[in-house]
Amino acid sequence: MSTIEATAASPLIPLTQDAALPASADDVAAATSSDATGMPGIAAARPSTEVHISMSGNALSGMRGAKETASKDSDIDNSNLPDNVKKLIKRMRELREKLEQKAQELQEFSHSTAGSPEQRRMRMEALRAEVGALTAAMNKVGADLAQATRKFTSDEKKVVGSLVMGCGL
Structure with a gap:
C-alpha cells in the first residue's frame, strides 16, 4: 500500500491507496475535492500571475540595446x-x-x-x-x-x- 502525505506547507490530508486495487468512489471524491474551507481533499494549485524582473534582467536588456547600437555603428567608430x-x-x-x-x-x-x-x-x-x-x-x-x-x-x-x-x- 502506498501513502501520499501532506507536507507541512500544504493543507492536504494523507491519502492511502492500495496499488493493486482501484480507488473507491469515496477516495476519488476526497482526492479531487478542492474546497478552500478546509474540507478534505487536494487543493488545486492556482497559477501565479506575478511577474518579477530582476535587476540583472534589466541590465541585460539594456546591454542588448547598447550592443546592437554599438555593432550597428561599429563601422563609424572604426573609421x-x-x-x-x-x-x-x-x-x-x-x-x-x-x-x-x-x-x-x-x-x-x-x-x-x-x-x-x-x-x-x-x-x-x-x-x-x-x-x-x-x-x-x-x-x-x-x-x-x-x-x-x-x-x-x-x-x-x-x-x-x-x-x-x-x-x-
Whole structure:
C-alpha cells in the first residue's frame, strides 16, 4: 500500500491507496475535492500571475540595446574620422531611420479607415509635422556635416558619404 502525505506547507490530508486495487468512489471524491474551507481533499494549485524582473534582467536588456547600437555603428567608430564627424554621421543615420519609420507610418495610415474624419485629419497633420521636423533636423545635421568636412579630401568625403548611407568603408 502506498501513502501520499501532506507536507507541512500544504493543507492536504494523507491519502492511502492500495496499488493493486482501484480507488473507491469515496477516495476519488476526497482526492479531487478542492474546497478552500478546509474540507478534505487536494487543493488545486492556482497559477501565479506575478511577474518579477530582476535587476540583472534589466541590465541585460539594456546591454542588448547598447550592443546592437554599438555593432550597428561599429563601422563609424572604426573609421579614422574626427569624433565630431562620427557623431554627426551617427545622428544622420538615426534621423534617416526615424524618417523612414514615420514615412512608412504615414503611408500605412493614409490607407487606413480607422477613426472619424476629423481624427484622421488631425493624425495625418501630426504625422506630416513629424516628418517635416525630422527632415529639417536631417538638413541641419547635413549642413553641419558639410561644414565639418569642408577641408576633407575627396577620398575622405567618399568615406563619410558611404558611412552616412550605412554602406561601411
